[in-house]
Amino acid sequence: MSHCAALLISAPSSGSGKTSVTAAIARAERRRGRRVRVFKTGPDYLDPMVLQRASGHPVYQLDLFMGGLAHCRALLAEAARDADLILVEGVMGLFDGKPSSADLAAAFGLPVLAVIDASGMAQTFAALATGLARYRSDIRVCGVVANRVGSSAHADMVAEGLPPELPLAAAIQRRAELSLPERHLGLVQALELPGLDAQLDAWADAWEAGRREGFRFEPVAFEAPATEQLPLLLAGRRIAVAQDACFSFIYPANLDCLRQLGAQVRLFSPLAGEPLPECDALWLPGGYPELHGEALRRHPSFFAELAAHLRQNKPLLAECGGMLVLLESLTTLEGQVLPMAGLLPGQAQMQPRLAALGLQAIQWPECEHGQALRGHSFHYSTMGTPLEAIAQASNPNGGRTAEPLYALGNLRASYLHHYFHSQPLTIARFLAGQGTASDTQAC
Known part of the structure; x- marks a missing residue:
């Protein structure tokens, strides 16, 4: 106490x-x-x-x-x-x-x-x-x-x-x-x-x-509760995490969770021109790609490194803004079409009003029966993609926001911002390469 x-x-x-x-x-x-x-x-x-x-x-x-x-x-x-x-x-x-x-x-x-x-x-x-x-x-x-x-x-x-x-x-x-x-x-x-x-x-x-x-x-x-140490399912795994003004929506607890699972977390800034570190898995969190699309394209190797990462069938988790970066294009409110990485089929369009908001719970394929990853959604863009969702989130309070989860090879992408501590073993299984990969389309 x-x-x-x-x-x-x-x-x-x-x-x-x-x-x-x-x-x-x-x-x-x-x-x-x-x-x-x-x-x-x-x-x-x-x-x-x-x-x-x-x-x-x-x-x-x-x-x-x-x-x-x-x-x-x-x-x-x-x-x-x-x-x-x-x-x-x-x-x-x-x-x-x-x-x-x-x-x-x-x-x-x-x-x-x-x-x-x-x-x-x-x-x-x-x-x-x-x-x-x-x-x-x-x-x-x-x-x-x-x-x-x-x-x-x-x-x-x-x-x-x-x-x-x-x-x-x-x-x-x-x-x-x-x-x-x-x-x-x-x-x-x-x-x-x-x-x-x-x-x-x-x-x-x-x-x-x-x-x-x-x-x-x-x-x-x-009073501190009795806690169990997480199994080191990511021991020796190098997890790269993009972090800068474009990729800034990162809960400190999520980084803690990765380290508690045994991962070596490697932060890097695409906006600063830093290369993708040597890694076994990659997390692209949310942020403001609509403000930094031109800067990302000026990076000498970022999009190519993302493509190489996926060709090697390494896990990649892309959340909200991180997902938009992987699309073919993102259109700003002013009508400017920003070419993106082109690794996820589809386009996104910024909206003048809030497009989605709410707490979310979603059952990934790696979730144990009856369990769900939890998080939230908050974005001003809409997205169109020919991909079919492999899972659909729900709002615990009955709200309309219900974000889909997309998969393409070892890529997982969604508007949802996940809170890793809600289901750490699910996150660990995916980032360890033990997830259920989708081979419906090639990257």
Whole structure:
């Protein structure tokens, strides 16, 4: 049993300022010399990039569907052994989704700090905060942040009706320069923001200036579950992983999972012109091929190396943007047709609106009976291919998104972003070359 100060930062809705407040607290406490670990609730790649820069430590996902209760408990317990403070950024509104941020807070006894956008309201702020605090009896909202207040007088006004057990933890003034740029999948990636560290310091300064006396971080007890060591099914296997601004949607836990299975993980950057490392299997994660298609084509050997990899019948997992790179072409919103690697028959087209969203579960051929790989889908493109799916995902909440899985030789491709810890042995069997290969078409 480990004890560590902890807080789950949530809000009534997306756009309230959860990420900036979480990053502000992390950077402020880190500047004091405290060891801070930050987690993100639910599937997300972009917020964690900012939070990692703020805290100085990789940000892991806590998702009761993708990872499960025991996995989340193990991640928190491990962090509690080394950290002085654990922060968990919620997803959407506090009670939104199945599972929700509130479900996570209840599962681990995490006190909740509610961030409310106070712009355009006064005493109603207290009514909204009180409603969040009283909606469920199995969680405790320990304080509230008034975000984007117009003045100190405005801050005092919104705090007027708060009950004593629900204190105003901080009031952060509205400043346009505190906003981060966004694009179609959310925030712009941290590695594309040269001024991010200065902005994180500005957020921390705003938190410190607006923090009210008396607010304290509370210790929480974290108990590590009994865990079994994964079999070393990938011992001696070299797994290449593309990682840069084009291929950036990588859960740190997925890399951990590969290493725990015995793999030697070899990261490389196609955008930097780096060659495909000597490897036994390859993972092309998601990202932004629509922004970097021309740069990929200028790589002297990338597409040819992908083709050679598949000709040698080596496993290749391509997820979302990684899958689009293997297609014949990708058309941007502006109508520009970007030639891709041409290793997977089909074309993709960027869309102005979200094309698919939702948690996903899918039974790969390598899954044990009744088991499924879990993950999520989130993309602004559509794809057409003559290939028939070898499996179809489903949404646990009954949503319409149901991503197909395609196979071509030892290539597996899907829009789905898989969470490896949900079925590590399935991933290991495929990357070890023990998967069920499709020979319906030649690469």
